[in-house]
Amino acid sequence: MQHKYARRANALEPSEMRLILSSSERHELISFAGGLPASELFPIEELKVASQAVLTDHGAASLQYTSTAGYIPLRQAVMERMEAVGIRSNLQQVMITSGSQQAIDLTGRVFLDEGDTVICESPTYLAAINAFNAYHANIVDVEMDEDGMKMDALEKCLQQNPQAKFIYTIPDFQNPTGRTLKLERRKRMIELANQFDVLILEDNPYGAIRFSGTPIPPIKHFDTEGRVIYLSSFSKIFAPGLRLGWICAEEEILEKYAGFKESADMHSDGLAQRITAKYMELYDLDGHIETIKAVYLERCTTMLDCIDEYFPETISCNKPEGGLFIWAELPDSMNAGDIALKCMENNVAFVPGAPFYVRGAQKNTMRLNFSNSNPEQIKEGMKRIGEVLHRELDLVNTSSEELVN
Amino acid sequence: MQHKYARRANALEPSEMRLILSSSERHELISFAGGLPASELFPIEELKVASQAVLTDHGAASLQYTSTAGYIPLRQAVMERMEAVGIRSNLQQVMITSGSQQAIDLTGRVFLDEGDTVICESPTYLAAINAFNAYHANIVDVEMDEDGMKMDALEKCLQQNPQAKFIYTIPDFQNPTGRTLKLERRKRMIELANQFDVLILEDNPYGAIRFSGTPIPPIKHFDTEGRVIYLSSFSKIFAPGLRLGWICAEEEILEKYAGFKESADMHSDGLAQRITAKYMELYDLDGHIETIKAVYLERCTTMLDCIDEYFPETISCNKPEGGLFIWAELPDSMNAGDIALKCMENNVAFVPGAPFYVRGAQKNTMRLNFSNSNPEQIKEGMKRIGEVLHRELDLVNTSSEELVN
Incomplete structure (x- = not known):
């Protein structure tokens, strides 16, 4: 048929x-x-210990339905990790997602009506393009060089697309190019976002995997207006199979994400959330x-x-x-x-x-x-x-x- | 702001x-x-055994990214469970989802353009209404009585909405009413769906929890045209915290679901999938x-x-x-x-x-x-x-x- x-x-x-x-x-x-x-x-042996501890101490709670925003000790551990890279947050500003892929998808659901404009790097993460396309977005790309998205090109793009909903960027070791947005450009991106009243979706799954050079604070570190929605993930630093990522954004914005996450999958795997939190409690993720x-x-x-x-x-x-x-x-x-x-x-x-x-x-x-x-x-x-x-x-x-x- | x-x-x-x-x-x-x-x-003690076995024998695979359609032995176990209630399927017709909530949401994504009509029972599952509303659906409800959705009312509704995309129904122990669609109505619903060329989304998370009376085959059992998309879940029979459900539908349809699931969360938790499959291998879920x-x-x-x-x-x-x-x-x-x-x-x-x-x-x-x-x-x-x-x-x-x- x-x-x-x-x-x-x-x-x-x-x-x-x-x-x-x-x-x-x-x-x-x-x-x-x-x-x-x-x-x-x-860390398989450590995960064996952590999973036994969770099932022994909190078996029923870890297997039952739980809150959409995520397991509180895991959100607290996330807050500490973000604080260490220069992002201050409170508990209401952090939500656990089913990988940061879900956070990207939910961003489309929260912000994109048909035809709305998203600005991204050229090239950029394929599955983000697909996610935004599912909301019939108008995706406009901005040229990059070795130092990431070019700010003069972004400014022109914003002038041409003043109604753009957000700038999607992967500032650290970008997928696919491996490039990193340099410090001055991060500051400039915030200035431009403020000037044009546009949000920034900072997708940062790779930032913690810096093996040479000098760390650069995330774009959200420079955000004074609650304009940056920061995404990251346990996939690259711990285990992608567990599908655990997070969003850090203003509480009002996160309430919208929570509403749609509920329709999407109710909440992320509660056992995986507790095992991950227990691992961080018992061992040294860093x-x-x-x-x-x-x-x-x-x-x-x-x-x-x-x-x-x-x-x-x-x-x-x-x-x-x-x-x-x-x-x-x-x-x-x-x-x-x-x-x-x-x-x-x-x-x-x-x-x-x-x-x-x-x-x-x-x-x-x-x-x-x-x-x-x-x-x-x-x-x-x-x-x-x-x-x-x-x-x-x-x-x-x-x-x-x-x-x- | x-x-x-x-x-x-x-x-x-x-x-x-x-x-x-x-x-x-x-x-x-x-x-x-x-x-x-x-x-x-x-079954906490059993889950402790199953999780240790999975991490010991297949730790790396269970923690790595995996395929969007889901872990094959789990899909095979699902096929066996469905066969036992009268639904024959092959591996390409079964996909694991992050709870059946995700399957409901993906159904909206696969089928609903703005203004498209969905027919449902009155009353029906709240989070399904919310999920369809997120796609700007036109939701039309059909009266129920103690024996489920009334087929004369459904027929009228289909006459008035010949372009309806699908009928959403929870045939067994419905949420919220606890009502069950009686046998003759299941057969009639299939006849009407064939006549009006409309799909049926059969959401069946509760069917396995029949504690009195005589079992009735699912609607999909009577489906001869590949018109029923059958959803179920491990949430009510095993553990909702793990967020594991499934879809059984024609392969062509499932390919669309897989495409969007990839944007939604890449795949469902691989560790939880393997633990659930291992539990069914080692113990007696029935x-x-x-x-x-x-x-x-x-x-x-x-x-x-x-x-x-x-x-x-x-x-x-x-x-x-x-x-x-x-x-x-x-x-x-x-x-x-x-x-x-x-x-x-x-x-x-x-x-x-x-x-x-x-x-x-x-x-x-x-x-x-x-x-x-x-x-x-x-x-x-x-x-x-x-x-x-x-x-x-x-x-x-x-x-x-x-x-x-």
Whole structure:
């Protein structure tokens, strides 16, 4: 039978993210495709202790329905973590979500009527674009450089879109580019948001994973008007499988989020919330993050070294100071999507950059994840990509020579 | 600052459900308000064993990102449970959701454009109304009697709304009324859905909790055209805190759900999914459900006896054969909302029926939950409500006598 879907469902395309998540389960493949943290670092033994303690001491409460805003000790632990990076909050300003993905989605529900404008970086996180599209948003992208979104371009964009609802930004080790918004631009973004009376959705799942360079306070640190809605997550610093993230925003705004979260899933898994809080009570999450950072630094460095060694010289990349991703640019004439398909045949995966663009996709870009492969896998996988790149580049050069001749 | 919310957010009212969930945490109160299962029955010791087994054997996989459709052994266990009640499915027709609340919400996302019509029972589940309203749906309600939605009224409604997207129904021990759609009406509903080319959203979280009478197959059992989207949940038969439900529908439809679930929360908690599957592998979920049913039968009977003993004779109620709720009707002149407030002062809570109506609320109705209080609490709580009812009824009678005199 023919189904009468909503318009948003007819527009739904097979998702690259879903392909990534499913391809990540193919064991013969070396995958730099997902945004997966290193599973071998998950604190499994500690979680066994924490889960037994929770079930023994508060079994019934952890398995019963609970409040939509989340388990209070977990929210308190979140407040402490944010205080440490320069964000002051109270309990009513913090809500637990089912991953920060849910927080992104709920932001659409709270703020977006059909046709409303969202401003984002170009390129930006694919699943945020999809979430905003489901609310029929008008997504306008702003150019980036190595230091993040360009503020002169943002100012122009705001002049052209004075009714924009919010600016969506991933300031630290952005997905997909690994770039970080520099300090002066953070201050300038707040100034512009104040001037144009627009909100900022600061999506910061990677900020805690800085393995080199100097930490920069989050944008919300500079917020004096309650204009920044700050999102973060336990996915990259603890365990993504538990689906726990959080929102920090003004109480009045969070009440709207809570109303819609109730329709979305009532509340996030109460057992997972208590286990996470218990883990933080019994163990040292910051110490665990130090371990993650040391491992990711090694992996990032290994991958950068492999780019030097195995990739053609015409390919450039950034040198991220944290996070999970390296962003590489091929010569203009090359299509990373074609390369990705050929790499899959060579049993190595990455994500081409094109889907991360709202418009004007740079098809010569690629996102490389270094967090979820060990140095040996990185060396072998990068060698395989390098082989494909050299082969393809030789073909391109040959055919252009033929054109010349 | 003044925020520019979406229209749906401006329409958001403080939720009765949230008040219920938060009031349920006040310990001095005897609450018949929530739809909470009995927490003392949660299989905590078994969950300790299951969680240790999962973390020991598959710790990394259970904590990593996983597929949007859900953990395959859990989906297989769901298929077996559905087969036992007469629903045949394959793996591609089953998806795990974050509670069936998420499945309801995703249904809105998949099918509802602004102004699209949804047909539901009057009264019906409040959080479903809220979820559909967030998509700006036109919700049309159909009269019920003791045997569920009236099919002549549904037929008229379909004639008047030939473009309706789906019929939302809770066939077994409905929330809020505890009523069950009788067999002939299930068959008739399928006939009408086929005739008018409309889908049926069969929300069945309570069906497994039948403690008396004869089981009736779900509506989907009679579905020959892939027209029924069947939802159910582990919340009432296992543990709501874990937020695990499922959808069974045609593969093509489920692909749309998966696309939007990805935007909503990527996937449901992978650890909770594996623990639940492991529990079903190691223990006897059906045996556990037998325990639940025996306890709920006693509680329901106790509450019905209390209505006989403590409530004024002019108050009628149904006698549910399962589920969590009794539905009582006060004399027309009484407002259950006022009674509920007075009962709160008397340290006993229930939910007035009015919010469960889309329109034409019957303000003299009340929903009484029996699952989450033991017989002693039920006796004491019902006595307290009875006191308030007698007092109020005396007042009403006195003032009408005064009017007459």
